Amino acid sequence: xMGDRTKIQEALFYxxxxxxxxxxxxxxxSIDRFVDLDGLREHLRPFYSGTGRPSIDPELIIRMLIVxxxxxxxxxxxxxxxxxxxxxxxxxxxxxxxxxxxxxxTFSKNRxxxxxxSDLLRxxxxxxxxxxxxxxxxxxxxxxxxxxxxxxxxxxxxxVPSPDKLPIEAHRAVREYxxxxxxxxxxxxxPVQPKYISPIDPAARWNAASGxxxxxxxxxNYLIDLKSAVIMDVETxxxxxxxxxxxxxxxxxxxxxxFGIWPERLAADTAYGSAxxxxxxxHERGIEPHIPVFDKSARQDGTFERxxxxxxxxxxxxxxxxxxxxxQQWRKINSDRPNTPPxxxxxYRSSKLACDVCTLKQxxxxxxxxxxxxxxxxxxxxxxxxDIALTDAYIVSRRERKKVEMLFAHLKRIxxxxxxxxxxxxxxxxxxxxxxxxxxxxxxxxxIPPGAPALST
Numbered sequence: 001x002m003g004d005r006t007k008i009q010e011a012l013f014y015x016x017x018x019x020x021x022x023x024x025x026x027x028x029x030s031i032d033r034f035v036d037l038d039g040l041r042e043h044l045r046p047f048y049s050g051t052g053r054p055s056i057d058p059e060l061i062i063r064m065l066i067v068x069x070x071x072x073x074x075x076x077x078x079x080x081x082x083x084x085x086x087x088x089x090x091x092x093x094x095x096x097x098x099x100x101x102x103x104x105x106t107f108s109k110n111r112x113x114x115x116x117x118s119d120l121l122r123x124x125x126x127x128x129x130x131x132x133x134x135x136x137x138x139x140x141x142x143x144x145x146x147x148x149x150x151x152x153x154x155x156x157x158x159x160v161p162s163p164d165k166l167p168i169e170a171h172r173a174v175r176e177y178x179x180x181x182x183x184x185x186x187x188x189x190x191p192v193q194p195k196y197i198s199p200i201d202p203a204a205r206w207n208a209a210s211g212x213x214x215x216x217x218x219x220x221n222y223l224i225d226l227k228s229a230v231i232m233d234v235e236t237x238x239x240x241x242x243x244x245x246x247x248x249x250x251x252x253x254x255x256x257x258x259f260g261i262w263p264e265r266l267a268a269d270t271a272y273g274s275a276x277x278x279x280x281x282x283h284e285r286g287i288e289p290h291i292p293v294f295d296k297s298a299r300q301d302g303t304f305e306r307x308x309x310x311x312x313x314x315x316x317x318x319x320x321x322x323x324x325x326x327x328q329q330w331r332k333i334n335s336d337r338p339n340t341p342p343x344x345x346x347x348y349r350s351s352k353l354a355c356d357v358c359t360l361k362q363x364x365x366x367x368x369x370x371x372x373x374x375x376x377x378x379x380x381x382x383x384x385x386x387d388i389a390l391t392d393a394y395i396v397s398r399r400e401r402k403k404v405e406m407l408f409a410h411l412k413r414i415x416x417x418x419x420x421x422x423x424x425x426x427x428x429x430x431x432x433x434x435x436x437x438x439x440x441x442x443x444x445x446x447x448i449p450p451g452a453p454a455l456s457t
Contacts, residue, residue, distance in 0.1 A: 001299075004407045008203055008433070010431045011345070013445075016097065017403075018087055018090060018091040018096065018097065019091065021087050021091075021097065022087065022088045022091045023088075024450075026088050026398075027070065027071075027087050028070070028071075028089070028447075029066065029091075029092075029447060030445035030446075030449075030450065031066070031070060032092055032438065032444045033090075033444075033445075033450070034062070034065065034128070034131045034441055034444045034445070035063070035126075035133075035441070036099075036127055036129075036131065036341075037059050037062060037063075037064065038061065040058055040059055041059075041317050043060065044114060044118055044120065045345050052206045056102050056106060056107075056110060058114075058115075058120075059094075060093055060094070060095070060102070061102070061107060061110055061111060062077060062120075062124065063092055063094070064083055064102075064107065064439070065078075065095045065111065065434055066092075066434075066437070066438065067079065067082075067083060067089050067092060067093065069397050069415060069417075069434045069435055069438035070142045070415075070441060071338075072281060072387075072414060072415050072416040072420060072436045072440060073264055074416055074417075075421075076104045076107055076108055076111075077104040079104075079107075080101050080102065080104045080107060082099050085097070085232075090360070090382055094330045095319075104123075107197075111430075112311070113282060114119070116426055116430060117429075121429075121430050121433040121434055121437075122433055124433070124434075125234065125431055125433045125434075125436055125437040125439055125440075126258060126442055127437075128232070128436075128437045129231070129232060129259065129440065129442060130157045130259070130445075131440075132228075132230040132255065132443070132444060133259060133261075133441055134331075135444060135448055136225065136231050137225075137228040137443070137444065137447060137448075138225045138227060138228070138230050138232070138261070139225055139226065139227030139262045140225065140227075140262075140263065141224065141226075141227075141229075141264045141265070142225070142227075142263060142264065142265050142266075142267065142397065142400065143169065143223055143225060143232065143252075143263040143265070143266050143267070144223075144224050144226055144228035144266070144267040144268065144397075144400065144401045144403065144404050144407065145221070145222065145223050145248045145251065145266060145267075145272065145404070145449055146221070146222060146268065146269065146401070146408070147219045147220065147221045147222075147237070147244040147271075148219060148220055148222075148359075148408040148411070148412075149177065149207055149217040149218070149219055149221065149239045150218055150412075150417065150418065150419065150420055150422065150432075151215050151216070151217050151218070151418065151419040152200040152204035152215075152216040152217055152218055152423070152428070153196070153200075153201065153419065153420050153421055153422070153423050154198040154200055154204050154215065154216040154420075154423070155198070156213070156216060157198075157303070158198065158199060158200075158279050159196035159198060159199070160196075160197050160198075160199050160207075161177075161196070161424040162193070163197060163198070163202065164209065164287065165197075165199075166197070166199055166202060167199060171200075172306040172423075172424055173200060173201045173202070173203070173423040173424035173427070174199075174200075174202055175441075176203060176425050176426055177201075177203040178426040180203060180425050181448070182187045184243070184246045185235070185236070185237040185238065185243050185246050185247060185250075186203055186238045186243070187238075188241050189237070189238055189240055189242045189246065190243075192307060193319035194206045198216045200423065201216065202425040203218075203238065203240075203422060203424060203425050204216035204217060204218055204238075204423075205217060205218070205238045205239040207239045210241070217239040218236060218237070218238065218239060218245065218355075218420065218425075218428040219236070219237045219238065219239045219240075219244060220234060220235075220236060220337050220411075220428075220432045220435075220436075221234065221235040221236070221237060221244060221247035221248065221251065222234055222404055222407060222408070223235075223251040223252065223255060223305070224389070224404055224437070225246070225263075226374075226397075226403065227260060228443065229341060229403040229406070229407060229437045229443065230405075230438055230440060230443060230445060231407065231439055232251070232255050232259070232261070232300055233251035233252075233254055233255050234244070234251075234432050234433060234436040235247035235250055235329060236428045236429040241271045242272055245272055245274065246273070246276050247273070248268070248272060249277075249280060252266075252287075262285075262286075263287055264287065264288060265287060265288040265289075265290050265393075265397060266281060266287050266288070266289060266290060266291065267290040267398065267400060268289075268290075268291045268399040269292065270291070270292045270293075270294050270440065271293070272295075273291045273292050273293045273294035273295075273343070273385065274294050275376040275378040275379070275382055276344070276375075276378060278291065278377035278381040278382055278384075278385050279379060279380075279381040280294070280383040281381070282380075282384055285383065286390075288384075288388060289381070289384070289385045289388065290388055290393070290397035290401075292385075292389065292390075292395050293382050293385050293386055293389075295382075297374075301392050302363075303363060303364060303365070304320070304321060304360075304364045304372055304421065305364060306374070307421070308321055308449065309321070309326065309373055311375070311379075316328070316373075317348065318348045319372050320350060320360075320364065320371060321360060321364070322358050322359070322360045322364070324350050324351065324355070324357040325350070325351075325374075326348040326349055326350045326371065326373055327348060327349065328346060328347065328348055328349075330349070330351065343435040344376055344377045344378065345375070345376055345377070346374070346375045346377060347373075347375075347377060348372065348373045348374075348375060349370055349371070349372050349373075349402070350370045350371045350372075351370065352369045352370045354370075355369065355370040355371060356369075388418040407439060410439065411439065412437055413436055413441070415438060417431065417435050
């Protein structure tokens with residue numbers, strides 16, 4: 001028989017515990033085990049006044065930010081609404097049923113003010129790395145590095161031709177742009193002026209690398225440990241290759257200083273295979289470069305390439321396929337010329353008399369009187385990278401390097417950070433730190449089930 005719907009009858013007393021209504025397998029319950037905010041208030045104490053009304057609890061704001069980035073909630077207004085309605089979010093934030101949720105405007109003001117001034121979001125990210133190290137998720141032997149472009153919150157159809165055309169009444173993003181003009185990760189990364197400059201976020205770089213429509217973008221750079229793909233460091237740069245190399249050096253140095261971890265090898269793509277960067281890894285950091293060498297010596301006209309010439313380390317000269325020598329100097333010259341050329345390229349030349357009678361001249365230098373071969377002053381590091389590329393360990397590193405690309409795919413598809421919401425270098429930095437922290441937390445929640453012992457190193 002058909003029954004009638006029972007109408008809600010108001011009870012006089014209720015007994016309700018949030019703890020009983022959050023499923024044991026909920027993602028936030030797993031993540032809560034690894035969120036350690038004990039030193040939060042002490043770190044922020046210098047940035048709060050001793051008088052006036054009590055402020056919003058900073059731990060509440062941090063936990064709300066974690067909810068937003070872990071669950072892919074991009075809007076701060078929507079985040080406040082979701083925390084107000086969702087029982088699991090309230091439980092994670094420690095609000096209870098009656099706890100008030102901050103207004104989105106107050107939430108944003110605290111986040112963009114004290115948190116940025118105190119570098120709190122960087123501290124929170126490093127907290128997740130320490131947790132991963134303590135839980136045995138970091139091997140420390142092999143690292144990988146890569147960068148990915150993220151669209152900036154800037155209209156691609158609005159631009160100015162040069163910085164002096166920016167608005168006179170500069171807002172925050174424009175002031176930040178002028179403050180990073182001397183930073184190697186932004187303005188000083190290259191002397192080439194961008195084709196277009198956004199008037200609302202001039203630090204964002206005009207980028208057409210994806211092959212589609214060009215857009216303004218920033219780069220997020222990840223340094224990961226290859227054991228479990230834990231993000232060891234993150235750096236924000238402008239969207240050009242030179243800045244990526246600068247970010248790689250900063251992240252390696254900071255990881256060694258902060259966590260005392262010194263990797264044995266580094267896997268990366270060809271963008272990091274310049275002679276200077278390989279020399280920095282090999283000679284200054286003692287790291288094996290599992291990186292393809294960035295080499296433009298290949299020829300398309302069928303003549304001999306540089307690899308066809310044999311280098312003699314003992315006598316510092318090249319030997320051509322015809323058996324002739326190529327030297328830097330054919331006679332002793334007393335001069336004050338520096339030993340290292342400004343472009344870091346040594347020039348080896350053959351004898352014109354030998355080339356004139358050589359039967360291989362048309363195959364070697366048909367349009368020149370003699371042959372010239374360039375050798376980088378860092379060629380030793382390049383040769384080491386070439387030798388490593390012939391090993392089985394290199395093949396393994398090339399396969400494991402794809403873990404960085406998987407993290408970028410997760411960042412854009414699952415966490416929904418394919419376009420920034422905050423403007424300026426500091427806004428991009430805040431978002432990238434929060435996203436990396438969220439990915440590390442999700443990694444721990446996935447690999448370490450409740451009650452499981454820490455993984456062995």
